[in-house]
Amino acid sequence: MKRIVIATVLNQSGVLNKITGVLAKRKFNIESITVGHTENDGISRMTFVVNVDDDAQAEQLTKQLNKLIDVIKVQDVTDQAIVARELALVKVLSTAQTRSEIGGIVEPFRASIIDVSRDSVTIQVTGDSEKVEALIDLLKPYGIKEMVRTGLTAFLRGSQKQVTDLSSYSLLK
Known part of the structure; x- marks a missing residue:
């Protein structure tokens, strides 16, 4: 089944490589990746469309990505209004x-x-x-x-947008 995953990351060299490395190690098939700057300097948003076998595998994916140091937040938005x-x-x-x-x-x-x-x-x-x-x-x-x-x-529709506190990231100061 296809899952849509959004990752907010620090815009630094090698971040995409680290993330795709995690996906490749766990044999997730990446259908597409889009990456772009956000409204915050130094922060990028990545949208992945990945194929997973079940919900447990999708949860494992988000947990593994959240462990990466340059990742601020990961959300599986497949079942949300986007x-x-x-x-x-x-x-x-x-x-x-x-x-x-x-x-x-x-x-x-x-x-x-x-x-x-x-x-x-x-x-x-x-x-x-x-x-x-x-x-x-x-x-x-x-x-x-x-x-x-x-x-x-992709991103979440209007009232669902969750604001992430980015003040702790030194790149933004």
């Missing part, structure tokens, strides 16, 4: 005749054509994974020349 998005860039084969067709396909998805060349168009789509998958499926008949996806990034 805001989650993914970005995909898809280069599709096109001709002058098929460009307007492709434009008609991407419009309902609120996706956009961000590059046009003689033989292809590049489409940018953001949304939940199902939306991204649905658009990709519709574009396949045209011929996908190249594609890249960011993986899921």
Whole structure:
């Protein structure tokens, strides 16, 4: 089963390597990782989508990650109300005749054509994974020349946000 895990970490060299090392040692399959700065200098947020066998294994994962010194907080948010998005860039084969067709396909998805060349168009789509998958499926008949996806990034919805006291971290002072 897929689990969505968010880790708030100190933004230091080697943190990602330590975390992926823990996951690899315990043979967790990582489906995606996204990492980015947060509203606090020196703090990053990592979103992992991992495959686990059961709830006990998911709990073990969060406990192991919480033991790492550069990790501030780890949450399994799979069953909570979250805001989650993914970005995909898809280069599709096109001709002058098929460009307007492709434009008609991407419009309902609120996706956009961000590059046009003689033989292809590049489409940018953001949304939940199902939306991204649905658009990709519709574009396949045209011929996908190249594609890249960011993986899921997420955080808790509004009133669920738990504020972590970061004052004890010397990087922030």
